[in-house]
Amino acid sequence: MFSDFDFEVIVSALxxxxxxxxxxLGLTLLAMLGGIFLGTLLALMRLSPFKILSYPAGAYxxxxxxxxxxxxxxxxxxxxPIAVKNISGNPYAAGIGPFYSALIAFTMFEAAYYCEIIRAxxxxxxxxxxxxxxxxxxxxxxxxxxxxxxxxxxxxxxxLLTTSIILFQDTSLVYVVGxxxxxxxxxxxxxxxxxxxELYLFAALIYFIICFTASYFVKRLQARYNVGRN
Amino acid sequence: MDFSFLNQPAFSGGxxxxxxxxxxxxxxxxxxxxxxxxxxxxxxxxxxxxxxxxWWLRAPATVYVEIFRNIPLLVQMFIxxxxxxxxxxxxxxxxxxxxxxxxxxxNAVLCLGFxxxxxxxxxxxxxxxxxxxxxxxxxxxxxxxxxQAYRHVLLPMAYRxxxxxxxxxxxxxFKNSSVALTIGVLELTAQARQISEYTxxxxxxxIIATIIYALITLTVTFxxxxxxxxxxxxxxxxxxxxx
Numbered sequence: 001m002f003s004d005f006d007f008e009v010i011v012s013a014l015x016x017x018x019x020x021x022x023x024x025l026g027l028t029l030l031a032m033l034g035g036i037f038l039g040t041l042l043a044l045m046r047l048s049p050f051k052i053l054s055y056p057a058g059a060y061x062x063x064x065x066x067x068x069x070x071x072x073x074x075x076x077x078x079x080x081p082i083a084v085k086n087i088s089g090n091p092y093a094a095g096i097g098p099f100y101s102a103l104i105a106f107t108m109f110e111a112a113y114y115c116e117i118i119r120a121x122x123x124x125x126x127x128x129x130x131x132x133x134x135x136x137x138x139x140x141x142x143x144x145x146x147x148x149x150x151x152x153x154x155x156x157x158x159x160l161l162t163t164s165i166i167l168f169q170d171t172s173l174v175y176v177v178g179x180x181x182x183x184x185x186x187x188x189x190x191x192x193x194x195x196x197x198e199l200y201l202f203a204a205l206i207y208f209i210i211c212f213t214a215s216y217f218v219k220r221l222q223a224r225y226n227v228g229r230n
Numbered sequence: 231m232d233f234s235f236l237n238q239p240a241f242s243g244g245x246x247x248x249x250x251x252x253x254x255x256x257x258x259x260x261x262x263x264x265x266x267x268x269x270x271x272x273x274x275x276x277x278x279x280x281x282x283x284x285w286w287l288r289a290p291a292t293v294y295v296e297i298f299r300n301i302p303l304l305v306q307m308f309i310x311x312x313x314x315x316x317x318x319x320x321x322x323x324x325x326x327x328x329x330x331x332x333x334x335x336x337n338a339v340l341c342l343g344f345x346x347x348x349x350x351x352x353x354x355x356x357x358x359x360x361x362x363x364x365x366x367x368x369x370x371x372x373x374x375x376x377x378q379a380y381r382h383v384l385l386p387m388a389y390r391x392x393x394x395x396x397x398x399x400x401x402x403x404f405k406n407s408s409v410a411l412t413i414g415v416l417e418l419t420a421q422a423r424q425i426s427e428y429t430x431x432x433x434x435x436x437i438i439a440t441i442i443y444a445l446i447t448l449t450v451t452f453x454x455x456x457x458x459x460x461x462x463x464x465x466x467x468x469x470x471x472x473x
Binding site: 183 | 296300301302303304305306308309313316317401405406407408409411412419426433436440444448
């Protein structure tokens with residue numbers, strides 16, 4: 001059973017796995033920032049009284065949310081090179097590299113999920129705040145950025161972080177296009193050395209430690225936020 | 231756009247490419263539905279255990295949920311497929327490796343089922359906890375035992391409350407079933423990729439796959455909305471506020 005469990009193979013793979021982990025964390029962080037930014041824009045569009053803004057945003061969010069992430073990754077890996085060629089006008093243009101392709105795919109995918117959270121957050125800000133802001137003479141942009149979004153984000157931080165932990169887990173799916181994130185690194189070593197048991201269990205352990213610790217802190221944060229609010 | 235490739239004879243298997251699409255839909259649905267049966271039943275038990283007043287019932291359920299929630303699905307998929315046959319006793323491992331029928335398919339079903347069970351458990355728990363404590367107390371005061379209170383008071387309410395989040399969970403397992411392609415299940419996404427490789431009609435086949443996923447999602451969403459409406463308790467505003 002575990003009698004021939006080989007720790008040596010994990011130790012010697014650590015530098016390679018570390019590089020993979022940096023890829024995963026970098027991808028998670030940038031996709032999170034991009035996703036929240038784009039998600040905020042989508043949420044504002046969806047809540048807009050102008051149908052020309054709210055309909056396309058709603059259609060995009062509902063479409064992305066109804067298809068699997070892997071299919072979205074395939075879509076972007078197919079579309080990005082075409083887009084690059086069209087934009088640059090050069091039919092032989094090189095792509096933008098695997099990291100940025102993955103980043104675009106994850107940002108576009110996560111934006112749809114962040115959008116729904118942010119929309120709920122914005123709607124949870126009492127209407128009176130909006131009226132008060134307008135009554136004070138603020139315009140739409142000022143009311144949104146100075147009054148509504150700060151309050152909305154304060155309520156949303158725990159759930160945005162929880163979503164980002166899931167995003168971190170989901171980045172492992174770049175495996176399907178052969179990228180070397182943490183899981184990709186583990187799987188490449190596993191196949192090279194024929195040590196699937198060691199590497200996959202180790203990967204599971206590391207993911208567990210990171211995600212468990214992160215969700216523990218999110219829970220503590222949430223408990224602190226809930227104090228003094230009803 | 232040119233969809234005529236659907237009618238062309240497929241690279242292998244004797245049919246046309248349309249048959250590959252249909253077979254992909256079939257495997258996607260089979261994996262999701264069988265996985266969901268496991269997830270729903272296990273998740274219900276775990277969710278009830280997590281609300282139990284007895285710590286040694288609560289603790290194992292909590293450990294289960296934390297483990298399965300905090301490891302990426304892809305890693306779990308590989309563990310079921312590559313690792314489990316190696317670390318179980320030898321006679322079981324041998325059976326898993328050589329005699330098990332359709333190992334990719336069943337591993338995918340088990341993996342998705344066990345993974346989603348942890349998420350279902352959390353929904354069931356939050357559903358039960360969103361019922362006012364007075365209901366439990368009233369049930370116990372009327373002389374019901376705790377299991378009876380669960381059976382006749384708490385669960386009938388909780389399951390109605392959690393219909394919307396459970397719909398989301400089903401759609402999640404449905405979409406997650408595409409992860410099964412990593413261990414070789416030829417479900418819809420895998421078939422779409424395969425067809426694009428053989429026919430170079432990438433755009434068309436991805437559109438078809440996207441539309442199929444979206445249509446199934448829509449169908450499920452609308453049927454569950456109907457069910458939610460039918461199951462509404464009169465005089466109760468309902469809706470899962472979570473918590």
